[in-house]
Every structure is written in structure tokens, then in C-alpha cells.
Amino acid sequence: MKNEKWISLFSGGKDSNWSLYQAIKNGLDVEFLVTVHPPQGSYMYHFPATRVVPLAAESIGIELIEIEPKFEIDKNINSSKQGDLETKFIEIEIEKISEKIELAGVIVGAVESEYQASRIQNICDKLDIELYAPLWKIDPIISMKNMIKSGFEMMIVGVAAMGFDESWLGRYIDIKTISDLEILNEKYGVHVMGEGGEYETIVTNGPHMNLEIKMEYETVWDVNSGEIKVKNAWLI
Numbered sequence: 425m426k427n428e429k430w431i432s433l434f435s436g437g438k439d440s441n442w443s444l445y446q447a448i449k450n451g452l453d454v455e456f457l458v459t460v461h462p463p464q465g466s467y468m469y470h471f472p473a474t475r476v477v478p479l480a481a482e483s484i485g486i487e488l489i490e491i492e493p494k495f496e497i498d499k500n501i502n503s504s505k506q507g508d509l510e511t512k513f514i515e516i517e518i519e520k521i522s523e524k525i526e527l528a529g530v531i532v533g534a535v536e537s538e539y540q541a542s543r544i545q546n547i548c549d550k551l552d553i554e555l556y557a558p559l560w561k562i563d564p565i566i567s568m569k570n571m572i573k574s575g576f577e578m579m580i581v582g583v584a585a586m587g588f589d590e591s592w593l594g595r596y597i598d599i600k601t602i603s604d605l606e607i608l609n610e611k612y613g614v615h616v617m618g619e620g621g622e623y624e625t626i627v628t629n630g631p632h633m634n635l636e637i638k639m640e641y642e643t644v645w646d647v648n649s650g651e652i653k654v655k656n657a658w659l660i
Contacts (some may be wrong), residue, residue, distance in 0.1 A: 430556070430560075431453040431521055432531035433514070434488075436477040438534030438578045438597070439617065439629040441573055444484070446558040447531045448632055457481050458517060460491045462510065473581040473626050476637060476657050479636055480626075482592070483633040483659055491517055503539075511543040515550075520582050522551050529554030532596055534618045536561055564617040568602050577629040582651035585622035586612040590645045597625065624651075635659035 432444045434457040447454055459477045481488035493513035520525060530548055534541040534557045541557065548555045559567055571578065578597040588606040595601065608614035614622045629636040638660055641652040 427455055428528055429525045429529050430531055431456045431458055431489075431518070432486075433533070434459050434477065435533070435624075436474060436480045436626050437533070437629055438571060438576060439535060440624045441533075441576065441630060441632070442567070443531050443533045443556070443558050445555055445574070445630065445632045446598075452528075452531070452556065453485055454531065456521060457484070457486050457488045458514070458521075459488060459489065460493060460514060462493060470513070471623075473624075473639075473641075473652060473654050476626055476639065476654055479637050479657055479659055480633070481638065483635040485634060487540055489517065489521070507539060507543060511547070511583045512543075515547045518547055518551065522553070527551070529556055531556045533559060534569075535559050535564065535617050537619055540610055553607055554620075564615065564619075565606070566604060568597065568617060569599070572602075574597060575629070576627055578625045578627050579639075580623050581626050582624035582649075584649035585614050585620075585623065587647070588623065588650075590643055590650055592623065593643045594641070599646060 430447060430452045432440065432447065432454050434440045436442060444454065459474060460472050478488055491513055493510065518530065530544060530553065532541065532544055532555065539561065546554050580592050580595045580597065583592050602616065605614065606615045609616055618624065636659065638658055639654050640656040641654045643652055644650055
């Protein structure tokens with residue numbers, strides 16, 4: 425490979441953490457984590473509790489680049505156009521990075537959403553770099569169990585689908601949680617890994633982290649959705 429450095433699109437959630445962890449295990453030299461702080465309702469990006477991500481980056485020991493995109497969620501345009509608008513911000517950032525370092529590729533936590541993966545793949549194709557997506561099309565239950573087995577501690581920080589209630593907020597994912605998600609999948613079509621945005625997570629500890637994230641938070645609930653609002657967070 426002519427290039428050597430990689431960047432990881434990193435929300436702080438389980439999927440991006442797992443993909444980063446797999447990249448590190450496989451010897452990829454990750455130069456930067458790239459986090460987007462989008463408005464609520466983003467089609468492309470995870471949004472609950474992203475302000476905790478700098479602590480995750482510090483714990484992992486990789487430099488973080490934070491993006492504050494200036495866009496609004498426009499319900500008057502179709503989702504494809506909205507996705508293209510949101511993707512432009514990350515494309516500009518990746519292009520900037522590629523001008524500074526010899527960039528081999530981009531690491532993503534995509535599971536099975538063509539909506540997201542295809543847009544990032546297009547960026548990689550334009551820049552002639554690789555896309556590394558170790559979760560792509562892997563059985564979601566197997567993936568979740570592998571995360572737990574590897575020592576990932578994953579807190580649910582947002583939910584937005586039928587079947588969830590406020591008790592899910594702040595819940596850590598374990599084998600019982602996976603079973604409950606399978607029930608929600610059967611009843612309501614909830615994706616077990618939350619690929620459709622049904623729920624969002626933050627990884628508070630894992631084998632690739634040197635320190636654990638602790639948080640003080642409150643929950644905000646509205647009909648069928650809610651999220652945690654972090655009041656304070658620190659590393660121990």
C-alpha cells in the first residue's frame with residue numbers, strides 16, 4: 425500500500441468504536457478520529473451525547489478532529505438530498521486531511537445502511553483511498569455478542585422507535601439487552617444494532633481505552649423518543 429495513515433469516523437458509539445478497535449487490532453495506523461456534532465434529527469450522523477467524544481479520544485490516545493457543520497434538517501426536501509447536503513461537510517474535511525498526510529483510507533462503523541455507506545464510499549473513490557468497514561453485513565447479534573465478549577461497555581443514550589420507553593436510557597447493553605432488542609425486532613421491526621437510528625450508544629469503556637468514561641446526566645423524554653443530557657463527564 426502506497427499510503428500509510430488512516431482516519432476513523434467516530435461518534436463515540438458502539439459501531440464506530442468497534443470498527444476502530446478492529447482496525448487497531450489489524451495493524452492500521454490511525455492518525456485521526458473525526459467526529460461530527462450535527463443538529464438533532466440528522467440523517468447521516470449520530471447526535472446524542474457527542475460532546476463526550478473528546479474524553480473517549482483522550483482515553484484511546486488518538487487525536488480528535490471535531491466538525492461543527494452549519495446545516496438545518498429540512499423536512500421539505502427528500503432524504504437523499506438531505507443526506508448529500510450532510511455528507512458534503514465530511515467530504516471537505518477528509519479532503520483537507522488528505523492534503524496533510526498520506527491517507528490510506530477511512531474507517532467507518534457502517535452495518536448495512538447503503539444510505540450512509542455509499543456516500544462515504546463515493547468520497548473514498550474520489551480520493552482513491554480505501555473504505556474499512558468491519559461490521560458491514562455481519563450478523564448483528566453475532567456482532568453485539570462479540571462486543572460484549574471483548575469487554576465493551578455500551579450505554580444507550582438515545583432511543584426513537586416504538587417499543588422503547590424511558591427506562592432504556594442509561595441502560596448498558598448485555599446479553600439480556602440483546603434478547604430484549606430481539607423481541608422489539610419481532611414486534612416492531614427495531615434493528616438489533618439500531619442501524620435505523622432506533623437507538624444510539626456511547627462506549628464508556630473497552631479494550632482499546634486506557635480510562636473509563638463516567639457521566640452525570642438527566643433524561644429527556646417525549647412520547648416515543650428520548651435521550652440523555654450529559655451534565656458532567658470525566659475519566660477515571
